[in-house]
Amino acid sequence: MFAQIDDGLNATLEKIKTFIETEILPLEPMFLNHDFDGLLPELEKRRNKVKEMGLWTPHLSKELGGLGLSLYQFGHVSEAMAYTPLGHYVFNCQAPDIGNTEILLEHATDEQKERFLKPLINGEIRSCFAMTEPEHAGSNPVYMSTSAEKDGDDYVINGHKWFTSAADGANFAIVMAVTHPGEEHLHKRASQIIVPLDTPGFTLVRNIPVMGEVGTGYFSHAEVRFENCRVPRSNLLGKEGEGFLLAQNRLGRGRIHHCMRWVGISERALEMMCRRAATREIKPGTLLGSRQTIQNWIAESHAEISASRLMVLQTADKIDRESSSAARLEISTIKFYVAGVMQRVLDRALQTHGALGMTDDTILAYFYRHERASRIYDGPDEVHKRVVARSLLKNYSGKYTVGF
Ligand SMILES: Cc1cc2nc3c(=O)[nH]c(=O)nc-3n(C[C@H](O)[C@H](O)[C@H](O)COP(=O)(O)OP(=O)(O)OC[C@H]3O[C@@H](n4cnc5c(N)ncnc54)[C@H](O)[C@@H]3O)c2cc1C
Numbered sequence: 294m295f296a297q298i299d300d301g302l303n304a305t306l307e308k309i310k311t312f313i314e315t316e317i318l319p320l321e322p323m324f325l326n327h328d329f330d331g332l333l334p335e336l337e338k339r340r341n342k343v344k345e346m347g348l349w350t351p352h353l354s355k356e357l358g359g360l361g362l363s364l365y366q367f368g369h370v371s372e373a374m375a376y377t378p379l380g381h382y383v384f385n386c387q388a389p390d391i392g393n394t395e396i397l398l399e400h401a402t403d404e405q406k407e408r409f410l411k412p413l414i415n416g417e418i419r420s421c422f423a424m425t426e427p428e429h430a431g432s433n434p435v436y437m438s439t440s441a442e443k444d445g446d447d448y449v450i451n452g453h454k455w456f457t458s459a460a461d462g463a464n465f466a467i468v469m470a471v472t473h474p475g476e477e478h479l480h481k482r483a484s485q486i487i488v489p490l491d492t493p494g495f496t497l498v499r500n501i502p503v504m505g506e507v508g509t510g511y512f513s514h515a516e517v518r519f520e521n522c523r524v525p526r527s528n529l530l531g532k533e534g535e536g537f538l539l540a541q542n543r544l545g546r547g548r549i550h551h552c553m554r555w556v557g558i559s560e561r562a563l564e565m566m567c568r569r570a571a572t573r574e575i576k577p578g579t580l581l582g583s584r585q586t587i588q589n590w591i592a593e594s595h596a597e598i599s600a601s602r603l604m605v606l607q608t609a610d611k612i613d614r615e616s617s618s619a620a621r622l623e624i625s626t627i628k629f630y631v632a633g634v635m636q637r638v639l640d641r642a643l644q645t646h647g648a649l650g651m652t653d654d655t656i657l658a659y660f661y662r663h664e665r666a667s668r669i670y671d672g673p674d675e676v677h678k679r680v681v682a683r684s685l686l687k688n689y690s691g692k693y694t695v696g697f
Pocket residue numbers: 389422423424425429430431432433455456457458514666669670671672673674675676679
């Protein structure tokens with residue numbers, strides 16, 4: 294069974310929860326009002342306070358200024374920070390920076406670490422990850438058109454990407470590009486290359502409108518182009534042809550981060566659902582929460598969230614003890630299961646709030662719009678279900694051993 298949450302972690306969780314309640318939640322109306330410009334200086338002040346409290350970049354080792362947590366322990370922290378969409382950013386462990394930090398830590402050269410990783414950890418810059426292309430199925434990204442051709446000491450990159458989250462205002466992108474088009478093994482054709490976004494030839498075409506919101510800065514998803522974009526070959530991450538290997542390393546931990554964030558969001562939605570049900574009168578003296586349907590929603594949500602939390606923590610524990618590749622079945626299982634739970638819980642919470650749930654006077658409509666994407670990014674539901682089913686079917690002999 295799991296390690297217990299020790300007193301130290303409990304105290305940290307309490308500090309984070311209090312900070313979120315007193316310092317970050319008051320900023321949510323500004324966020325829901327799309328006042329991003331007004332929000333940034335306020336967020337900066339909160340980020341400085343988090344540094345002073347010693348809670349900055351909690352996912353990193355103590356030597357790097359973090360809390361030295363295991364993935365299992367960080368799962369708890371991530372759930373607490375997810376109470377608000379601003380939480381992970383204020384503590385400097387937001388996607389895609391957290392994933393890029395992990396890739397750079399593991400694969401960057403000393404020079405790359407000095408130039409890109411250090412300022413990322415300090416919160417001085419932001420980054421993005423550019424893999425998906427509008428012209429190809431992102432759920433099977435081995436097929437891509439973006440190329441990086443060698444020319445002397447440089448790579449010359451040409452390509453079209455979209456849904457490059459947080460590219461607006463980012464300092465650099467980690468770009469997946471084909472360096473070995475003739476390679477027979479499809480997973481060995483692409484490499485990851487760091488591209489500073491002030492490089493001539495890089496264009497941010499637009500921030501894509503998503504579910505009625507365009508967004509800016511960290512809260513955006515961009516369409517971008519690379520046209521004869523020249524970067525030194527020393528910007529290669531890892532080895533040539535290892536792009537998918539690096540991406541796979543990143544995704545295992547990344548899915549724990551996402552899933553625990555979704556558990557936190559679901560828990561907040563349940564809390565709001567209960568508060569509303571326990572106070573809204575449907576006629577004088579009769580509360581909404583007296584109705585069996587609402588009670589069923591509350592009970593089912595509680596059960597599903599509790600199951601999700603245990604599944605994700607168990608997977609994190611397995612990654613801690615073994616590796617991401619050893620936990621492939623569990624990672625795919627939690628990816629589609631927890632995203633589905635969050636969708637259902639948000640839907641019930643919104644329904645319980647009636648018309649109020651449709652407004653931006655509460656956080657529910659934002660979560661409902663924004664988190665629909667959870668069933669698509671980092672692998673759509675259907676792809677993960679296939680991984681799970683194929684892995685289980687392999688345990689059976691006879692007709693299931695071939696052809697699935
Ligand atoms: C909000 C958001 C943020 C994102 N951020 C980033 C980012 O920062 N960087 C980046 O590179 N990408 C990012 N993405 C892109 C994301 O990774 C892709 O959208 C995802 O991989 C799916 O690819 P696709 O959209 O091309 O869908 P497609 O591959 O065209 O698939 C469409 C649908 O087909 C179905 N399907 C696909 N394959 C199968 C299968 N094998 N079996 C059954 N059904 C299947 C699924 O229902 C799927 O939703 C983001 C996407 C969103 C929505």
